[in-house]
Amino acid sequence: MSERLVAGVDSSTQSTKVVLCRASDGTVLDEASAPHPDGTECHPGHWWDALSRTRGLLERADAVAVAAQQHGMVALDGEGEAVRPALLWNDTRSAPQARALIEELGGPRMWAERAGSVPVASFTVTKLRWMAEHEPENARRTERVLLPHDWLTLRLGSDGPVTDRGDASGTGYWSPAEGAYLPDVLRAALGRDAEPPRVAAPGERVGTTSWGAAVAPGTGDNMGAALGLGLRPGDVVLSIGTSGTAFAVADAPAADPSGLVAGFADATGRFLPLVCTLNAARILTAAAAMTGAALDELSALALAAEPGAGGLTLLPYLDGERTPDRPGATGVLAGLTTANATRENVARAAVEALLCSLADAVDHLAAQGVRPRRTLLIGGGARAEAVRRLAPAILGTPVTVPEPAEYVALGAARQAAWALAGTAGAPDWPAPPATEYIADHVEEAVRERYAALRDAAPAPGTAST
Numbered sequence: 001m002s003e004r005l006v007a008g009v010d011s012s013t014q015s016t017k018v019v020l021c022r023a024s025d026g027t028v029l030d031e032a033s034a035p036h037p038d039g040t041e042c043h044p045g046h047w048w049d050a051l052s053r054t055r056g057l058l059e060r061a062d063a064v065a066v067a068a069q070q071h072g073m074v075a076l077d078g079e080g081e082a083v084r085p086a087l088l089w090n091d092t093r094s095a096p097q098a099r100a101l102i103e104e105l106g107g108p109r110m111w112a113e114r115a116g117s118v119p120v121a122s123f124t125v126t127k128l129r130w131m132a133e134h135e136p137e138n139a140r141r142t143e144r145v146l147l148p149h150d151w152l153t154l155r156l157g158s159d160g161p162v163t164d165r166g167d168a169s170g171t172g173y174w175s176p177a178e179g180a181y182l183p184d185v186l187r188a189a190l191g192r193d194a195e196p197p198r199v200a201a202p203g204e205r206v207g208t209t210s211w212g213a214a215v216a217p218g219t220g221d222n223m224g225a226a227l228g229l230g231l232r233p234g235d236v237v238l239s240i241g242t243s244g245t246a247f248a249v250a251d252a253p254a255a256d257p258s259g260l261v262a263g264f265a266d267a268t269g270r271f272l273p274l275v276c277t278l279n280a281a282r283i284l285t286a287a288a289a290m291t292g293a294a295l296d297e298l299s300a301l302a303l304a305a306e307p308g309a310g311g312l313t314l315l316p317y318l319d320g321e322r323t324p325d326r327p328g329a330t331g332v333l334a335g336l337t338t339a340n341a342t343r344e345n346v347a348r349a350a351v352e353a354l355l356c357s358l359a360d361a362v363d364h365l366a367a368q369g370v371r372p373r374r375t376l377l378i379g380g381g382a383r384a385e386a387v388r389r390l391a392p393a394i395l396g397t398p399v400t401v402p403e404p405a406e407y408v409a410l411g412a413a414r415q416a417a418w419a420l421a422g423t424a425g426a427p428d429w430p431a432p433p434a435t436e437y438i439a440d441h442v443e444e445a446v447r448e449r450y451a452a453l454r455d456a457a458p459a460p461g462t463a464s465t
């Protein structure tokens with residue numbers, strides 16, 4: 001019998017990435033990618049176009065699954081057409097609606113207990129309320145609300161609209177603790193009922209593609225990464241993509257009334273407490289633009305500067321920020337003098353800022369009882385040598401960097417192999433090779449200066465934590 005192949009899709013903010021793997025052990029045989037348009041809203045058709053450009057690879061698979069950017073609001077009319085472009089996780093226009101919903105429905109503690117998370121503008125529920133207030137005609141036409149991965153999975157061939165518990169937990173109207181929708185919350189947000197997709201069991205086969213492959217439920221991209229890395233309790237993942245995320249698997253749901261930690265579910269039946277920042281890899285892109293360096297030259301610049309960047313500190317809230325909840329914030333470069341105004345110091349300050357923001361994220365997880373035993377660094381930004389080399393001193397812990405790979409897509413592929421096998425659990429795939437980075441000191445002064453800038457009063461018109 002010929003070898004069975006599975007395809008995993010990562011439809012993230014900036015691009016679609018697909019891996020074709022051997023179902024038995026996850027060996028990657030082929031890869032493809034295609035870009036998405038820039039912006040914080042996107043017609044779902046663009047994701048399908050990007051996926052279609054990888055079709056030659058997809059059609060070699062016996063099973064397929066999609067992991068995608070979380071939270072995006074795909075509102076469909078009775079014909080299944082999008083009533084407007086999807087509002088994405090990084091769109092902050094619904095920040096006032098987030099605050100109103102928190103107040104109307106019982107306050108932060110109530111939200112944390114019922115929905116697992118206190119919603120910020122990223123959450124689907126707040127986008128529904130924004131649409132109800134600003135585009136009542138679109139809200140009135142909305143019959144069904146899907147997430148990006150649900151929409152792609154439906155187009156690939158699921159038997160009706162379907163989601164999974166991981167992605168459902170980012171809507172704000174599904175309870176991770178109860179494993180059930182909260183229809184009253186959805187109704188309060190949209191002003192009417194709309195049908196959410198069925199929540200499939202982990203590893204369930206949910207349909208068949210046009211070329212006869214099994215379709216697995218798919219999940220959110222962070223849950224996909226957890227599956228791709230084969231996370232164990234005690235592993236904390238730091239992912240530097242468009243978003244910065246810090247997460248860990250847990251046996252019990254989180255419920256953080258401060259709103260800093262989102263109490264998500266994972267794709268296997270467990271839970272995934274997670275902290276997400278709006279600014280991550282693009283801090284490096286912005287620093288490259290400011291210094292006139294190519295992205296792959298930025299590390300050499302940063303590593304040529306002294307720790308502390310000669311006194312420069314960057315507060316990297318370039319596109320507003322989600323953690324802390326400051327949707328209207330902008331970046332601040334503090335401590336600038338004629339003596340320290342060098343390209344090297346600007347590059348260094350950017351890398352240090354990115355790592356300080358992730359160090360804060362780990363502290364928030366720890367405050368919710370996550371005890372890190374191993375810290376893993378993944379995502380596009382982890383390809384920067386300066387990020388890998390400076391991480392241990394800023395985080396104050398050794399850092400394990402799995403070899404660069406598309407871990408979200410790999411997780412989706414592993415879920416596809418699971419659905420294909422029809423087994424109780426996901427197949428065991430070997431852990432990726434990894435390199436350990438260590439430091440002989442901790443950069444306490446860098447973190448202290450960053451914390452002081454972060455905690456200085458936010459500019460008028462921004463929300464503070």
Ligand SMILES: Nc1ncnc2c1ncn2[C@@H]1O[C@H](COP(=O)(O)OP(=O)(O)O)[C@@H](O)[C@H]1O
Binds near residue numbers: 282
């Ligand atoms: N060598 C590198 N140095 C710094 N940043 C990089 C490097 N390679 C990729 N990136 C950045 O990583 C980001 C893409 O990472 P990825 O994890 O694929 O994000 P997403 O899943 O959000 O699409 C881009 O912003 C890109 O500029």
Ligand SMILES: O=C(CO)[C@@H](O)[C@H](O)COP(=O)(O)O
Binds near residue numbers: 013
């Ligand atoms: O909103 C979140 C997590 O809650 C983000 O992590 C999105 O899921 C987007 O991920 P990337 O495109 O940055 O991978």
